[in-house]
Amino acid sequence: MPLLDALPLAASESNLLAARELMAFTLAFHIVLSCIGVALPAIILTANWLGLKRGDEDAMRLARRWSKAMAVTFAVGAVTGTVLSFEFGLLWPNFMERFGDAFGIAFAIEGIFFFVEAIFLAIYIYGWKRLSGWAHFWSGVPMVITGIGGAFSVVTANAWMNQPQGFTLDAAGKVVETEPFKVLFNPATSYEVPHMILAAYMVAGFLVASIYAVGMLKGRRDRLHKLGLLIPLTIACIATPIQLFVGDTAAREVADHQPAKFAGFECIQETGTHQTEYLGGVCTDDGVKGAIGIPDLDSFLVGFSADTKVIGLEDIPADERPPANTLLHLAFDAMVGIGTALLGLAAWLAFVWWRRRAMPQTPWFLRAVAVSGVASIVALWCGWIVTEVGRQPWIVQGFMRTEEAVTEAEGIWFAFAGILLLYAALGTIAILVLRGMSRRWREEGDGTESESPYGPSPTPEELVR
Amino acid sequence: MSKADVAAVILWIGATLYAVFGGADFGAGFWDLIAGDAEKGERPRAQIQRSLTPVWEANHVWLIFILVVLWTAFPEAFGAVMTTLYVPIALAAVGIVLRGAGFAFRKSIRSLEYQRAMGAAFALSSVLTPFFMGAVVGAIADGNVPAAGNGDAFSSWLQPLPLFTGALFVASGAYLAAVFLVVDSRRSGAADLESYFARRALAAALVAGAFAVAGLFVLHADSSYIYDRLTDEALPLVVVSALCGLGVLVQLLRGARRGLRPLAIGAVVAVIWGWGVAQFPYLLPTSLKISQSAAPGPTLDAVMIVFAIAAVVVLPSLGLLYWLSQKELLGE
Secondary structure (H helix, E strand, O other): OHHHHHHHHHHHHHHHHHHHHHHHHHHHHHHHHHHHHHHHHHHHHHHHHHHHHHHOEEEEEEHHHHHHHHHHHHHHHHHHHHHHHHHHHOOOOOHHHHHHHHHHHHHHHHHHHHHHHHHHHHHHHOOOOOOOOHHHHOOOOOOOHHHHHHHHHHHHHHHHHHOOEEEEEOOOOEEEEEEEHHHHHOOHHHHHHHHHHHHHHHHHHHHHHHHHHHHHHHOOHHHHHHHHEEEEHHHHHHHHHHHHHHHHHHHHHHHHOOHHHHHHHHHOOOOOOOOOEEEEEEEEEOOOOOOOOOOOHHHHHHOOOOOOEEEEHHOOHHHHOOOOOOHHHHHHHHHHHHHHHHHHHHHHHHHHHHHHHOOOHHHHHHHHHHHHHHHHHHHHHHHHHHHHHOOOOOOEEOOHHHHHHHHOOOOHHHHHHHHHHHHHHHHHHHHHHHHHHHHHHHHHOOOOOOOOOOOOOOHHHHHHO | HHHHHHHHHHHHHHHHHHHHHHHHHHHHHHHHHHOOOOOOOHHHHHHHHOOOOOHHHHHHHHHHHHHHOOOHHHHHHEEEEHHHHHHHHHHHHHHHOOOOOOHHHHHOOOHHHHHHHEEEEEEEEHHHHHHHHHHHHHHHOOOOOOOOOOOOOOOOOOOOOHHHHHHHHHHHHHHHHHHHHHHHHHHOOOHHHHHHHHHHHHHHHHHHHHHHHHHHHHHHOOHHHHHHHHHOOHHHHHHHHHHHHHHHHHHEEEEEEEEOOHHHHHHHHHHHHHHHHHHOOOOEOOOOEEEHHOOOOHHHHHHHHHHHHHHHHHHHHHHHHHHHHHHOOOOO
């Protein structure tokens, strides 16, 4: 029987791998832009508010420049997000067909948030010239709310995949009844949603700050650069300690509700108390090799006592264990490690500010800020690897395996190669465009964006005049 | 009217708004594409960019709305469409990426060479994307999507009706865009651009009208179910569309601008609802009915609530955006 199954399975296994890689890659690309879309508006409005309230020209200029950069990142994010919507159907049609009526509700709500965000983003970005200062400021506020609401909707859909509830299946496995509130507020919502929103604020904050830190390291130590570093960094540094608390809670919840995932990323083989916490290393069937082990700590972290029993992979059926345990384990460690290092950076800023009422400007501090942006993105990716790879082999935990969900369509590897090239070009051009804008602002001042395509030319009415 | 029917109407409203506003944005890309070299095309392209910049992203969200309503309210139909028409759908997705990114990048860079490359990506994909979307819609109308899904990846849409519908989508987008651009140019006070786009609106109206009439013949030869109903229950809407289209022609020939936009929108909307009426009660003619594919009641309730919220929150916001944009209060 297994021999008979092996042949047709080979094709679908290849499809499964291709679909998972494609989904992972496009999600990893998009998630960075989503973070910017969720959190950058708050950073921009902080600068805008300072500019209006205190008549601070530099803060105003920053808000204006950031909003122009956001116009580019939002456009790229809107199209890469659309690709993901298509991929739900193109790559995982059986998942959508079976669970779209439950899982989809969250996305319907996300649609509203995205809509309102797109509308007010346009009003804010293109309202600088002709709207009055405070009217313009308030036109930006809906972006902050819808960013958080949108993040809630999308992440709660993912939370549902981890802890599905709010639906009834008939004998054939078809959803016959739904309870939308239970879908939207599933148990994993309570930690996944705040974890991601805080991550968005950290990524956007550290990323923007890191750009100005690089500028300062190049000797551009004017007030604009200091403010451009300090505003986003402060916001990210406020989010960081809360994030570590939320993340710690999330790990405990995962240990309770998704023991296979927890055992996977902690690489626990045998069920028992007094589990050792391993940092780094390679995960093997005999436990972690080449790692730093801290006795009892894992049990303590799960239940605040070394006597806490933690389930090992031995108690998970072989065909329900997450794959690539070393990858999972290292991704988890990298996420926690980077988060902890960023907490150190936040403490550094807070300490110097407390002692001197000024931000630290030593080269080492600037270097730390300069790497914090990329580091926070790496932590973000690692977190998604932990939650997505850790849930495998399930697409809907306990209800549908990923291999059941995948399309039978051919050419997924081909599509993956095409998307890889397309996104490589997209990412490269986006970065070049943003760098070009920044260089232009530096060399020529603000307000020099070309008004029309194909060369600097006046607007139609100016031509008519 | 059952809950499932209401959900189908919501889906159709989303499709209508996307076809009108999103369609016009794609159509503007078509005019951008054929506007000639950098010097000749500079002013029309500038007007296209000014008209599109504040609104295209909001208009694009209607597509997301259609997708989420389809997969939430009618998951089986969604699965069937996706597993059959994945080739044109994937090509449309790539087109969406190139269109949006090309447009956003073009106005953020200075070098003429790169602007040209980005502009080409934007304009070319503005033509290909609605073509593939039209092919998807045509394949559904043609009855080429089996309810169980996994229909043939190529013969499902490489057929006369789907390809024709693709061409019709491109033409009607170009038609709407030209009419909108006439009004926008007039407001900008650019008389030469106004007549530039008026000439193109006239040409596009004739082409789109000819396509629509020819489409009826293709339908007649191809898909009797839709044709029968289009010439029966849906006939009033077909007539309305034809009258609106004629109205646009008359106004353009007279050089008048009054009612131009509502008439052009009416011509397109009437066709979309005519198609909807003709398909009823099928979601996938003639293999899957709306009622057979519908999600459980509470999910449909949720879709209706979401739509009600959208009507209260999104539509006024969208109105505000358009009002500010039309008042020329938004700009770079």
